[in-house]
Amino acid sequence: MSSTSMAALDGEGLRAREALAVAVRAGFEGAGYAPVSAPVMQPADIFLDMSGEDIRRRMYVFADPAGEELCLRPELTIPVCRLYLEGAGGPKKLCSVGAVYRYQQKGSAKLREFTQAGLECLDAADAEAADAEVISLAARALADAGLKNYEIEIGDLALFDALVDALDLPPGWRSRLKRHFWRPDYFRELLARLAAGDAGDETGDKQALISALAGLDEERAKDVIEDVLKLAGIAPVGGRTVEEVAERLLEQAELASSSVPRAAAELISGFLAVSGTPKECIARIKALTGGAGVSIDAAIARFERRMELTAKAGLDLSRAHFATGFGRNMAYYTGFVFEFRVAALGVDAMICGGGRYDDLLSALGAASPVPAVGCAVGIERLLAAVAKEAGK
Numbered sequence: 001m002s003s004t005s006m007a008a009l010d011g012e013g014l015r016a017r018e019a020l021a022v023a024v025r026a027g028f029e030g031a032g033y034a035p036v037s038a039p040v041m042q043p044a045d046i047f048l049d050m051s052g053e054d055i056r057r058r059m060y061v062f063a064d065p066a067g068e069e070l071c072l073r074p075e076l077t078i079p080v081c082r083l084y085l086e087g088a089g090g091p092k093k094l095c096s097v098g099a100v101y102r103y104q105q106k107g108s109a110k111l112r113e114f115t116q117a118g119l120e121c122l123d124a125a126d127a128e129a130a131d132a133e134v135i136s137l138a139a140r141a142l143a144d145a146g147l148k149n150y151e152i153e154i155g156d157l158a159l160f161d162a163l164v165d166a167l168d169l170p171p172g173w174r175s176r177l178k179r180h181f182w183r184p185d186y187f188r189e190l191l192a193r194l195a196a197g198d199a200g201d202e203t204g205d206k207q208a209l210i211s212a213l214a215g216l217d218e219e220r221a222k223d224v225i226e227d228v229l230k231l232a233g234i235a236p237v238g239g240r241t242v243e244e245v246a247e248r249l250l251e252q253a254e255l256a257s258s259s260v261p262r263a264a265a266e267l268i269s270g271f272l273a274v275s276g277t278p279k280e281c282i283a284r285i286k287a288l289t290g291g292a293g294v295s296i297d298a299a300i301a302r303f304e305r306r307m308e309l310t311a312k313a314g315l316d317l318s319r320a321h322f323a324t325g326f327g328r329n330m331a332y333y334t335g336f337v338f339e340f341r342v343a344a345l346g347v348d349a350m351i352c353g354g355g356r357y358d359d360l361l362s363a364l365g366a367a368s369p370v371p372a373v374g375c376a377v378g379i380e381r382l383l384a385a386v387a388k389e390a391g392k
């Protein structure tokens with residue numbers, strides 16, 4: 001399937017896609033997930049703020065006649081969580097099928113409009129059991145569709161968070177490292193500077209500005225930067241350029257005024273280089289943290305328990321590949337993350353993905369925390385993977 005629109009399918013392809021979407025949802029319903037249908041048009045700001053850079057760059061954003069900024073949903077999780085919050089007291093296990101929209105550059109073989117079948121498990125008391133249930137249901141959906149061969153990639157952001165929390169870092173660095181986990185290139189740059197104990201090599205006017213900012217609190221510093229940009233006639237785009245420029249400059253100010261112990265920086269780099277089978281990786285993480293006298297035992301115990309429960313549910317995660325630096329492309333994840341991949345599909349290899357997002361519902365307005373985990377199957381990709389396996 002190489003077209004950029006799902007409307008280009010022929011009759012047979014159309015029926016196959018619809019049948020598979022219905023079958024995957026039926027599997028989720030059979031496991032106790034109530035079907036819901038969320039609007040295709042959504043308020044843009046929520047997605048701009050919460051889905052992360054990759055999705056943000058691919059969103060279709062437009063204004064309605066009243067001037068309200070809307071978008072075509074780029075995924076189903078945020079729409080389904082919004083529905084859940086509107087219908088307070090409703091079911092907490094929800095599933096949904098529908099079209100989602102993500103811009104792709106001209107010439108890209110990826111679809112701009114494609115079908116997801118997703119499930120969201122909200123407010124479960126036992127987080128690890130819910131994680132295990134969701135990844136097992138994802139695997140079952142693929143098996144029911146007839147797919148046999150795939151790889152599983154897993155990660156756990158809670159391990160990274162625990163590490164950053166356990167280290168002795170200068171103020172501001174914890175949240176910054178966690179936030180920038182989602183911008184891999186910039187994150188590496190930050191880490192390299194941190195590991196080198198680099199206080200920044202800025203000279204002249206920029207250094208003067210950085211020194212001036214270092215003395216101000218964050219809000220005040222942002223105001224100053226905004227004024228400077230306005231004076232220079234630089235127009236912010238949707239308020240974001242100013243925010244991002246301000247953030248960068250503040251980071252440089254903090255880098256210049258604080259130093260992170262080299263050992264801590266090296267531990268973070270060493271930790272983020274860990275990948276392999278989950279078992280090997282956990283042993284390596286234990287050795288790394290133990291050697292440094294840092295304890296992230298609670299997070300490791302949760303990881304191990306999740307693995308056991310998943311194995312009990314019938315999915316052999318020892319076949320999975322784990323990487324500490326694996327985080328998916330959605331910024332709302334807070335813990336366990338996973339993807340099912342079929343390498344033969346090339347750029348479309350990722351046929352199903354999901355993870356835990358414990359802070360999203362609070363950010364959407366929930367009065368008290370609602371832990372959550374879910375996943376989505378890409379229907380066109382699953383169809384292509386099954387066809388490929390059958391040699392079609």
Ligand SMILES: N[C@@H](Cc1c[nH]c[nH+]1)C(=O)O
Pocket residue numbers: 074075076077118119120330353354355356357373374375376
């Ligand atoms: N919405 C995610 C999948 C997911 C569902 N729930 C949690 N994650 C995606 O589009 O990849």
